[in-house]
Amino acid sequence: MDDIAWGTDAELTDEQFYNRDEEILWIKNILETTSKGSPPTIMLVGIRGVGKTVLLKKIKKELESDYLICYTDLSATSGYQMGKLTEISIMEDLFDCWVKEFRGRKLPTTHKKLSKLLTTKNYGLKEIIDIGGYPIPIPQSEDDYKKLSKFVLDLPQKAFEEHSDKIKGVILIIDEFQVLKDLGGRLEAFLWFLRSVIQNQKNVAYVFSGSLTSTDSIVSKIAGGEGAFGGRMLNVEITPFTRETVKNYLKEKLPSLIFKEDGFHRFYECTRGIPYYVNTFAKLLKKDVQLGDEEVRNEFYRTLPFLAVDLINQWGRLSLQEQTIITILIDKPLRRKEIAEKLGVTTGSLGAPFKKLQERRLVKSQEGVYAISEPILKAWLVKEHKDKGVFPFRST
Numbered sequence: 001m002d003d004i005a006w007g008t009d010a011e012l013t014d015e016q017f018y019n020r021d022e023e024i025l026w027i028k029n030i031l032e033t034t035s036k037g038s039p040p041t042i043m044l045v046g047i048r049g050v051g052k053t054v055l056l057k058k059i060k061k062e063l064e065s066d067y068l069i070c071y072t073d074l075s076a077t078s079g080y081q082m083g084k085l086t087e088i089s090i091m092e093d094l095f096d097c098w099v100k101e102f103r104g105r106k107l108p109t110t111h112k113k114l115s116k117l118l119t120t121k122n123y124g125l126k127e128i129i130d131i132g133g134y135p136i137p138i139p140q141s142e143d144d145y146k147k148l149s150k151f152v153l154d155l156p157q158k159a160f161e162e163h164s165d166k167i168k169g170v171i172l173i174i175d176e177f178q179v180l181k182d183l184g185g186r187l188e189a190f191l192w193f194l195r196s197v198i199q200n201q202k203n204v205a206y207v208f209s210g211s212l213t214s215t216d217s218i219v220s221k222i223a224g225g226e227g228a229f230g231g232r233m234l235n236v237e238i239t240p241f242t243r244e245t246v247k248n249y250l251k252e253k254l255p256s257l258i259f260k261e262d263g264f265h266r267f268y269e270c271t272r273g274i275p276y277y278v279n280t281f282a283k284l285l286k287k288d289v290q291l292g293d294e295e296v297r298n299e300f301y302r303t304l305p306f307l308a309v310d311l312i313n314q315w316g317r318l319s320l321q322e323q324t325i326i327t328i329l330i331d332k333p334l335r336r337k338e339i340a341e342k343l344g345v346t347t348g349s350l351g352a353p354f355k356k357l358q359e360r361r362l363v364k365s366q367e368g369v370y371a372i373s374e375p376i377l378k379a380w381l382v383k384e385h386k387d388k389g390v391f392p393f394r395s396t
């Protein structure tokens with residue numbers, strides 16, 4: 001067994017977790033202000049695979065004995081999975097998450113308190129079913145949704161007040177925040193609502209995290225000057241490992257992986273220091289033999305289907321037109337007009353597909369020029385085309 005995790009592992013052992021000491025210390029110190037009654041709101045961003053989730057889970061583990069901490073991944077909620085993320089599904093997911101956390105902690109009176117709270121006139125949710133000893137409210141109307149939301153968002157503060165003798169504060173971590181973009185026109189209202197409820201909480205810290213970069217529009221909607229959280233949000237961006245870090249990391253964790261100078265150079269080029277790729281590729285490479293540029297390059301093409309699993313998944317969810325746009329961009333970046341011409345459609349009709357491709361971070365645009373933003377996806381498509389003569393388009 002080596003000390004390198006697979007790219008899909010969400011929880012790393014201490015031996016597997018590398019680097020990030022500064023980021024962890026910074027975030028933990030800031031979160032600790034919660035215990036003084038001035039909880040922060042943190043926005044943690046960084047590209048897919050850079051290590052946000054494992055970092056958050058590590059912080060959760062380290063603070064768990066002092067704080068009640070709930071971690072939720074919005075992309076794993078049933079609403080999002082079924083292609084329909086709604087405010088209600090988010091609230092139900094959050095409620096679920098808290099209940100699991102309370103149960104894990106064996107915080108005693110919570111069940112009775114919860115049912116009582118739910119039916120007080122503040123919330124007045126009538127339809128409540130009992131699931132495994134916990135009350136689950138069933139919202140019936142728009143009005144119920146508002147009550148449920150208020151209830152769910154008030155819950156952590158209430159939990160703190162009930163258990164302040166045992167915990168220093170409460171922390172809610174909301175991962176894959178960017179999927180909220182699916183709320184479309186209702187996003188802004190949702191964010192302002194969220195802000196209005198949480199801004200008065202004295203003992204609850206919030207950490208939002210997403211596969212975004214600080215230039216993303218949703219980030220400014222939240223954390224920008226005009227955004228729902230104004231200047232109150234603390235931003236942290238997690239960046240890929242540097243060349244030096246990757247070199248030391250592999251030397252320490254996987255000494256049987258031996259690179260020639262140009263082999264390592266190629267390895268870094270292929271993975272761009274993104275831990276997801278670094279780990280997956282390192283584990284798949286041959287051990288105990290010297291790897292030069294050519295060996296690494298060949299292995300990269302051979303193992304692409306493994307490196308790209310997540311991206312292949314996303315590719316499969318695109319429409320035929322969206323897939324076609326990506327393949328058009330393989331040779332070189334193009335303007336919208338040029339893409340429209342190749343597709344034989346008007347530029348106006350490309351608004352929706354471009355929006356989706358950019359939101360999924362598969363395509364990026366700079367000064368009106370569109371390009372594929374995931375080199376690994378591009379490499380996989382080129383390989384597929386070379387091996388099979390056609391691109392792996394969806395058949396319907």
Ligand SMILES: Nc1ncnc2c1ncn2[C@@H]1O[C@H](COP(=O)(O)OP(=O)(O)O)[C@@H](O)[C@H]1O
Pocket residue numbers: 005006007008009010012016017018019020046047048049050051052053054055211274275276277279
């Ligand atoms: N600090 C780290 N040390 C070692 N491996 C890491 C580290 N951060 C990330 N990884 C590797 O990258 C993978 C993806 O990390 P993850 O946190 O899921 O990325 P993100 O949430 O940013 O998309 C992990 O499963 C792990 O294999």
Ligand SMILES: [Mg+2]
Pocket residue numbers: 052053054175176
């Ligand atoms: Mg993640």
